[in-house]
Amino acid sequence: MAGCPKRFVHGVGMTKFSLDSIPMAVMAHEAIALALKDAKKSMDEIDAIVVSNSDTKMNDDRQRHFPSVLSSVLKRKMPIIRVPAVCGGGGAAFWSGLRLRYKTVLIVGVDKVASSTTPLVTREIMNASENAWEQDEGLIFPAANALVAQQHFTRFGTTHEDLELIAFKNHGNGALNPKAPFYKKPVSMEKIKNGPMIAEPFTLYDCSLTVNGAAAAVISTAPSEVEVIGSGLATDHIAPFEREDMCVWSSTIEAGKEAFAQAKVKQGDISVAEIHDAFSIVELIAYEDLGFCKKGEGKDFVRSGVINLGGRMPTNTSGGLKARGHPISPTGVAQIVEIVDQLRGRCGERQVKGAALGLAHNVGGAGGTSIVHIFRKVAG
Secondary structure, eight states: OSSSSSSEEEEEEEEOBBBBBOHHHHHHHHHHHHHHHHHHOGGGOOEEEEEEESSSHHHHHHHHHHHHHHHHTTTTOOOOEOOOOOOGGGHHHHHHTTTTSSSOOOOOOOOOOOOOTTTHHHHGGGGGSSSSSHTTOOOOOOHHHHHOOOOOOHHOOOOOOHHHHHHHHHHHHHHHHHTTTTTTTTOOOHHHOOOEEEEEEEEGGOOOOOOOOEEEEEESOOOEEEEEEEEEEEEEOSGGSSSOOOOOHHHHHHHHHHHHHTOOOOOOOOOOEEEESSBBBHHHHHHHTSSSSSSSSSHHHHHTTSSSTTSSSSSSEEEEEHHBBSSTTTTHHHHHHHHHHHTTTTTTOOOTTTEEEEEEEEETTTHHHEEEEEEEHHHH
């Protein structure tokens, strides 16, 4: 990859994503321990750590110097840097770790947001998008993304039934994931259709679930069974209405172009994908912006069933942010955990047969930052 040495994923691990109020240091330690065990490595073999967590009032641990916390928890004096990018923090941390000039790097995403009150979480999360005076008038994340959905409906004939298919798919997958809060709790299409209205046209089932959790990955220049072959990151104006087209998220387009160019593969080569679905419309638009279909044809791509388990490119097999949960900073790393597990054939009932190439797409804010990574299963 341009700008960084060849990298392989040696191990991944994550906590269960839940509403449990557990200290961030404890969650981070659990995810790190699982990733190290998976990689068959000790902390002595880690040269540097990149961590992402939200530096806001949402975290009732009240700690603004988490790298030093990790140093205490892991009993190591070493380079530990923090990379914040709100909902895209995990992906940005992984992107940054790939570019460090160390042999073996540990990536960690951890956040504790579900333990705070809804008004506090809403206000603090909104610091990732729009301006404070707009938030006070009601332009919070569900409303901002609902405006994007309305534009897509008007221009391209997309319907709420198309978004319902995404929610149904992701809840079905999440019911097969032991790390997800909806494990063994599938949600019927009838319940999705009759969900309470949040922000027209969004109902409850168009919105991701706020949870607590941590996820980690060990990467190295030493060969392993999963190689990182593409890595792109891009930013855009912070508010969708500031852009030339609300239905085009340029940060995703640019990050995707960079990742695919580095990987030297095409969209049709991808076996399995984790797409950022903070809201159902975000997943649909991402299919267009990543080049899996043309602009305006996301609805047709969804209706075709290609993204379902058993389809050509199963997407959000983990349950996605919708049903696996969205703990903010850990989300991007959790997506990578799922892709790596899929390429290794370790996903049980939700396993994609013959998965060889995987893509992870992570977004910070309402398209303000996008990160795309492409992974390949190494033959033999």
